[in-house]
Amino acid sequence: MLPVIALAIFLLMTVGVYLLMHRSLLRVALGLACIGHSVNLILLSAGRWGERPPIVSSGMQATDVTDPIPQAFALTAIVISMALTLYLLATAVVYSRRGGRAELIPAPENDGEQSSESLSMEFSGRGERDSSCS
């Protein structure tokens, strides 16, 4: 079982890194999700997952099952990576609504070239706002 998991970790990580190389944010987000899952598999395999059943049923000794702590780690990691992916995609959506393309490109540079009006707008926090709840 362990070689299969190792292969899965390898494949997910490779796919994730490949997708990260793209500019499109959607692909980047998918790549990040793949990397996250590959890491979750690493965590799970740290608990000797695949050798013993992962769930305790009645009548089993605690030593008969997989170590549950890595499962808790992986669960937490899943929650966090879900939240971050959601946030990344939401940022991409809002950004593309504002007229940008959902791509990983350098922030629009207006180094010092801004007019004083727009700068003072930015400083007083009265720039354009988004209405997102979070």
Add this chain to the structure above:
Amino acid sequence: MKSFLLQELTRLILPFSVLMAIALLIKGHDAPGGGFVSGLSLAVAGILGFTAYGLGRFRRSLKVEPERVALLGGLIIMISLFAPLVLGQAPLSQGQIQIELSLFSLKLHSALFFDIGVVLAVGGGLCSAACALWETSLTQDGDV
């Protein structure tokens, strides 16, 4: 996206998914389930609700913003963090009681309180994020 079929189905499904969320919450301490999963199913119910009926009606019938529900959940989590200190125990300590009813027995944990916080935080948070995304992506069509 206001289809009659979807609305009727939602009307049928919604109570059950809320019930499911509650069941997952209570059973979740030592069976598969728990606060996070329960919160997710609650959020799915919410998302189904506003997909079927539109955001305006969903907000009106919910009466409270999902964002505030999430914050309330966070507050409950914090309180349950502190509560054992009042009883002179280490923070996050737990206790449990067994309730024997005629048909089934119910095991309640003090961690349930913490879990309720998690349900509200996860459900409310996801719902508010989904609402915000829905709102942004529909403003062009003017469909909300």
Add this chain to the structure above:
Amino acid sequence: MLLILFALPAFAGLLLWLARPNVKTSRRIALLISGILIISAAWLVQQTSQGAVQVMAFGGWRPPYGIAFAADALSSAFILLQALLLGITFLALRVEQHGEETLLRAHPLALFLTSGLIGGFLTGDLFNLFVMFEAVLISSYLLLQIPGTRRSLAGALPVIVVNFVASALFLAGLGLLYGMTGSVNLADLSEQLVNAPPNLRRVALALLVVAFGTKAAIVPLSFWMPASYPTLAAPLAALFAGIMTKLGVYALLRIHALISLDPGLSEALIWAGGASALVGVLAALSQYEMRRLLSFHSVSQVGYIVAALGLGEPLGLAAALFFALHHSLVKSSLYLVADELERRNATRDLRKMDFRRTGGGLLALCFGVAAFSLAGLPPLSGFFGKLSVFRAAFEAESFVLLGLLLVASLFTLASMLKIWRFAFARKPAPKKGEFHTQFQPGALGLLVTLILVLGFSAGPVYTYALEAAKENIDGSKYREAVFNAMGEGPIGKP
């Protein structure tokens, strides 16, 4: 007590967000909370300065099975630093300058950020550290989005992606460590890893070092940093510049006992640090936008810290800790000066700044103190920081590193003189008009006072850092305190 430090900011943040008070009340509450934090952090520093370790175990489970918060001299120093910076940030966030909306959003988020940071400084558990990292990162992303402009949205994306990958590496390393030892408790790990298979241990620790190095922004991993805070309201940018990289530095310091098991890793840290110090300052020299210049400087300064950390020994660690404290204060105050300069001149470009708009006086004084402290001129804190790093390098007979750092600090002085020349000492241009605005030093003045205090009390602070470093290397007190968190007894409650 440890719980209050961690939970109070989170609690207050939640309440502020939920209750949505008006700006004045919000600001008062935020200031009150940061005041309480400063007092309790100072108390903690006083408690732990004699080598005592404060421990609190969650849920009545005894470590290494349960999760514990532990504060030794190292963590309490960082906590006090964060509490001070938070107070100053809240003081510097003003309705007149930054707008009501920014303040109302920034207060709860900055409190969440603080809660995560303090949790990270306190925790004695590697996985918990990961969770705290994420709490910090998520609040920082939300803070980055406060302006809500296209530029802020686009600027935050690379930060999110890079930090996500770094967190993934962190988790992978943590998974390997758990697979080897069956524990993520730091005190437990430092005992168990001694006998672990060295190759696997090296891989796992290298993953951790890369992850923390990314957060600390040392050179091959620093490219996300300079682009990240251009749109942030200035006091928040000051907070970020002061503390965000320090969480990575703290994590490296905290796992130093593990890193030092593998001499190759320490070596790598030394050279990465030296390279950061030089590359960062060269990049900074070429910038004409003050904020970008300063953030490249952060890369350079973190380089000193990491190099000192890699040198190991009590001297190196003490230098790293002292330098981290000094750099946070100085960098925050320079960001505040940059904001004031940009606002008076209505431009971010140093070349367009005008002496008469800048005005001299107090602002110039504040800048002078901070800048020459950064450059390391004698009576100021930077001098002692650099001196301690150089001394560590000298004692370790790492003369190449010493040379690198000396060259880097010459360039640091040059880049500070560049700002001085463009913003303060330029010949008056033949333009007419009165631009001078009222300047209330407030928060900036406080920061500069703190720098001066740090400079003049360098002796005691350095002694404190040396004690903390010795304790960190020895680790026996920490281990003993953590393992005995519940007193004598069984593993814990059922």
